[in-house]
Amino acid sequence: MADHSTYPVGLRHSPDKHQRLRQALSNPSILMAPGCFDCITAKLVANAGFSAGYITGSGVSMSALGAPDMGVISFAEVLERAMRIADSVDIPLICDADTGYGGPINLIRTVRDLERAGVSGIQIEDQAWPKKCGHEPGRKIVDTDEMVGRIKAAVDARHDDDLVIIARTDARTTEGIERAIERAQRYHEAGADVLFVESPESEAEMRLINQSLTAPTLANMVEGGRTPVLPATELEGIGYALAIYPNSLTRMIAHQGAAMLQVLKQSGATAGFADRMVNHRGLWDLFDYPTWTELENRFSKT
Incomplete structure (x- = not known):
């Protein structure tokens, strides 16, 4: 059997990604998972030394369709992007799968296809x-029993028991924090591994979530959103096991990209922005260019 251990990440499969994610969630220190929406942003997350990444549904919708996070994107489009991202980096990835894209049968397919694509958490x-961003108004939620069915279907569908199932409730905004916590507890009883109470509106509510729930919890850090954005050490002290930063990179790229384009438009050159850009070689090396070249040479005619 050929040894593929020296292949670029895009040409090898790491079967222990699920196990690594589950182990990281059991550690006493909080797991930070920055958002990514394509292979470039995933590479940046991995190369920065983070132990996991978060495939952001809103980021994928914006980058793939030019549409906001309003349920416009299809499962096929999310799956294609998730597969490419998972094949490009060697860190575990958590994928935003929205509502599962249909009834129980659709959700079973969603879990199985994402697991085959290399995702370690769903x-x-x-x-x-159609769903909406968890920090925007107008969200509508299904009844608790329907969501319990979604979680049970997801747990039953996974092939590897180490695949992490994350249950998110958006009940805080319409039903209040106590009701949201009650829902999260029901989802844990249904088999969810991690509980995600979306958009708590104060540090006191964040503390209440962690005092009330025994399962690992997720904090969603959205700059300018409904929830206080706290340092990871404070989130860890509150009791969170996982923190995601869905669109931090997206916002930075939008801001810096706009600034660079203004420099180019006004001066006719990018020199004024050069110190804030990687050079040609740096960009290519981000994608393991020397390794790809060595592999090409190994099998090329001489």
Whole structure:
């Protein structure tokens, strides 16, 4: 059997990604998972030394369709992007799977296809379709029993028991924090590994979530959103096991990209922005260019 250990990440499969994610969630220190929406942003997350990444549904919708996070994107489009991202980096990835994209049978397919694509954690929420960003108004949620069915279907569908199922509830905004916590507890009883109470509106509510729930919890850090954005050490002290930063990179790229384009438009050159850009070689090396070249040479005619 050929030894593929020296292949670029895009040409090898790491079968222990699920196990690594589950182990990281059991550690006493909080797991930070920055958002990514394509292979470039995933590479940046991995190369920065983070132990996991978060495939952001809103970021994928914006980058793939030019559309906001309003349920416009299809499962096929999310799956294609998730597969490419998972094949490009060697860190575990959590994928935002919205509502599961249909009824129980659709959700079973969603879990199985994402697991085959190389995703190690799948997030499912209790919104009604079409879903919306968890920090925007107008969200509608399904009844608790329907979401319990979604979680049970997801748990039953996974092939590897180490695949992490994350249950998100958006009940805080419409039903209050106590009701949201009650829902999260029901989802844990249904088999969810991690609980995600979306958009708590104060540090006191964040503390209440962690005092009330025994399962690992997720904090969603959205700059300018409904929830206080706290340092990871403070989130860890509150009791969170996982923190995601869905669109931090997206916002930075939008801001810096706009600034660079203004420099180019006004001066006719990018020199004024050069110190804030990687050079040609740096960009190519981000994608393991020397390794790809060595592999090409190994099998090319001489």
